[in-house]
Amino acid sequence: MTLTIPNKPRAVTPHTILVELLHNTLQLARSTNTSEEVLTSLQQIYTLAAGLEPYLNEYTTPESDALTALAQKTSQEDWSKRFSDGETVRQLEQEMLSGHVEGQTLKMFVHMTKAKRVLEVGMFTGYSALAMAEALPSDGILVACEVDSYVASFAQTCFQNSPHGSKIRVEVAPALDTLHKLAQQGESFDLIFIDADKKEYVKYFNIILDSNLLAPGGLICVDNTLMQGQVYLPSEQRSVNGQAIAEFNRVVASDSCVEQVILPLRDGVTLIRKV
């Protein structure tokens, strides 16, 4: 039997990048003339940092079999191959998948808010959508916006393996179009998870606030609001996405109609509510 070994994900969060840098620094220190005292200290720092994620994973409620299968299928896909033809495309990669601890956190938010209607902006292969759907009541619905038809059908195939998949309705179109359409149709949601194009975050936020898309008392969750630490690193080290997220965080922080908190979970998750 041939076993497919999942590709190892890149470090894409402030914490995993920090662990990788510490690991490299420790290796460097070991190969150079570094004092025992500094080596011992570096080893302690590395052990403290590197132990956090495995511990969070171990002591967080395990994901469902359907989510494990979806994550495995995502990690086995060669995303680079799909885009090697030079098409103008959005680059997709397995690291986009939020994963176990963030998925369980989102699921917990759905339970805590007693949400019956959830909107996801940016679905990828469907991990966070399915995690949240698992917490919805049987008559609950999750509308997922995704622009890429390939990942949309990839996700829909995975949803068929879960009893909760039927709660998910996928809208394949640019998210801004779908948000305008849903707003015009008078739809509203108890929880909205934003995780699509970072450069459009401010627009998503404005449409949500200017329409009735967010139900009274509703919660907005926004992913990647630390953007690998770029938001607090010197601005010349920021990518286009880093700059966009720094601007998004500034817009939210200066809006007196909302209150918010940035949780240092994975790549940063901001919770926002209208006041």
Ligand SMILES: C[S@@+](CC[C@H](N)C(=O)[O-])C[C@H]1O[C@@H](n2cnc3c(N)ncnc32)[C@H](O)[C@@H]1O
């Ligand atoms: C970070 S991934 C979403 C990850 C997913 N929420 C999860 O946790 O597994 C971002 C997704 O947004 C999609 N996307 C990017 N720009 C978009 C747009 N303008 N409209 C809709 N979807 C978009 C991408 O194709 C990608 O699948």
